[in-house]
Amino acid sequence: MKSTIFTEDVVPQAPDDPHYGLRAAFRADTSDQKVDLIIGVYRDDDGKPWNLPVVKKAEAAFQRDATRNHEYLPITGLPSFTLAAQKLILGTDSPAIKENRVCTVQTISGTGAVHLGGLFMARNLSHPPPKLYLPTPTWANHNGIFTNVGLTVDWYPYYSLETKLLDFDRMISTVRQAPPHSIILLHACAHNPTGIDPTEDQWKEIAQVIYETNLIPFFDCAYQGFASGSISKDNFAIRHFIELGIDMLIAQSFSKNLGLYGQRVGCLHIVVASGQEDGTATSDAIKRISSQVSALQRAEISNPPIYGAQLASIVLNTPALFEEWQLDLRTMADRILQMRQRLMRDLDALGTPGQWDRLVSQIGMFAYTSLTVAQVRELRGTWHVYLTEDGRISVAGLNTRNVTYCAQAIDDVVRRIG
Numbered sequence: 001m002k003s004t005i006f007t008e009d010v011v012p013q014a015p016d017d018p019h020y021g022l023r024a025a026f027r028a029d030t031s032d033q034k035v036d037l038i039i040g041v042y043r044d045d046d047g048k049p050w051n052l053p054v055v056k057k058a059e060a061a062f063q064r065d066a067t068r069n070h071e072y073l074p075i076t077g078l079p080s081f082t083l084a085a086q087k088l089i090l091g092t093d094s095p096a097i098k099e100n101r102v103c104t105v106q107t108i109s110g111t112g113a114v115h116l117g118g119l120f121m122a123r124n125l126s127h128p129p130p131k132l133y134l135p136t137p138t139w140a141n142h143n144g145i146f147t148n149v150g151l152t153v154d155w156y157p158y159y160s161l162e163t164k165l166l167d168f169d170r171m172i173s174t175v176r177q178a179p180p181h182s183i184i185l186l187h188a189c190a191h192n193p194t195g196i197d198p199t200e201d202q203w204k205e206i207a208q209v210i211y212e213t214n215l216i217p218f219f220d221c222a223y224q225g226f227a228s229g230s231i232s233k234d235n236f237a238i239r240h241f242i243e244l245g246i247d248m249l250i251a252q253s254f255s256k257n258l259g260l261y262g263q264r265v266g267c268l269h270i271v272v273a274s275g276q277e278d279g280t281a282t283s284d285a286i287k288r289i290s291s292q293v294s295a296l297q298r299a300e301i302s303n304p305p306i307y308g309a310q311l312a313s314i315v316l317n318t319p320a321l322f323e324e325w326q327l328d329l330r331t332m333a334d335r336i337l338q339m340r341q342r343l344m345r346d347l348d349a350l351g352t353p354g355q356w357d358r359l360v361s362q363i364g365m366f367a368y369t370s371l372t373v374a375q376v377r378e379l380r381g382t383w384h385v386y387l388t389e390d391g392r393i394s395v396a397g398l399n400t401r402n403v404t405y406c407a408q409a410i411d412d413v414v415r416r417i418g
């Protein structure tokens with residue numbers, strides 16, 4: 001008999017992921033009043049996962065098509081999907097596409113795109129690699145992903161605790177001071193967790209500073225369609241940066257906007273600057289970048305999964321289904337908006353202390369409530385209402401049956417625990 005070499009000294013216990021820990025606590029809660037406002041997944045008014053009708057049609061089309069199969073994809077993914085995804089995020093008339101300045105690789109959803117982009121930067125930029133700046137706050141996984149690939153993470157202010165708004169001036173001045181070639185992570189739309197995006201004018205100013213200071217923007221786009229309800233409006237920032245003709249990266253996820261969460265459908269796009277003297281220099285750069293990204297992808301996952309990409313490809317490439325998808329997106333965005341309004345109205349009716357109009361001024365799947373950790377814990381303990389300890393609620397978890405209950409719960413904890 002041998003004893004394991006994986007002793008506690010060798011493999012210590014890793015801390016639980018706070019989000020997944022909360023979800024486990026929610027599942028274990030036996031109260032029939034419990035409400036899940038934890039994770040960013042869309043739910044219908046019955047609190048059920050929503051299979052988008054358009055995705056069901058794509059699945060039916062997939063079943064009917066005798067030529068489809070489950071073979072391995074190329075390392076960079078399904079071409080009909082990656083090309084359509086490129087057009088969706090950059091715009092069909094994008095100068096970057098026309099000038100062949102984009103390298104696109106299918107990834108394990110948005111998480112995989114953020115990871116592969118980070119890994120590419122860590123391996124290929126100067127030694128030591130540049131710093132990567134994240135907004136405070138940001139998606140809970142960003143820091144872990146970028147630290148894991150060996151990038152040094154720094155932070156720029158994003159949300160002001162005093163004003164409860166975008167901390168624009170401090171954001172700009174921190175970004176301006178970042179050393180050249182630093183990477184600036186930006187949420188393309190529907191910022192997670194605050195639900196606060198820069199205005200178009202602010203985006204232009206951010207772009208100008210990034211341009212002048214020689215920084216590399218890395219857009220994380222996990223909610224295209226959820227900010228405004230329109231796919232084409234939600235890529236304003238990306239299109240504006242593209243017009244500047246600078247190097248940039250984009251992580252694109254289809255988890256939320258196609259409801260393909262578990263299928264892991266996404267892309268990484270690397271766009272090269274437009275300033276090369278001739279087209280040969282651009283195509284050389286794209287060829288080299290493609291070769292490096294492919295080598296990284298090959299060593300990590302060999303090739304990406306096929307099924308979800310096929311469904312996305314059918315939706316994106318079939319005009320009638322593409323149109324129908326816009327309606328499905330509107331359905332989700334509108335229901336979330338109604339829930340924002342309902343919660344605000346119910347809190348106003350109760351006279352709950354606080355500034356609840358921000359529930360409707362914020363956008364996307366999340367509302368950043370400014371509830372304290374103590375209040376969040378009380379909501380969980382007394383009312384069985386679950387949200388993350390930063391006070392973020394996933395508005396998609398609200399519905400016509402639980403929203404008044406949630407308002408009463410919030411009213412109670414706000415009054416009792418100041």
Ligand SMILES: Cc1ncc(COP(=O)(O)O)c(C=O)c1O
Pocket residue numbers: 040108109110111112114139187192220221222253254255261266
């Ligand atoms: C800002 C942001 N980026 C990336 C992701 C990754 O999502 P997925 O890997 O499901 O595409 C999420 C998911 O919540 C997110 O909120």
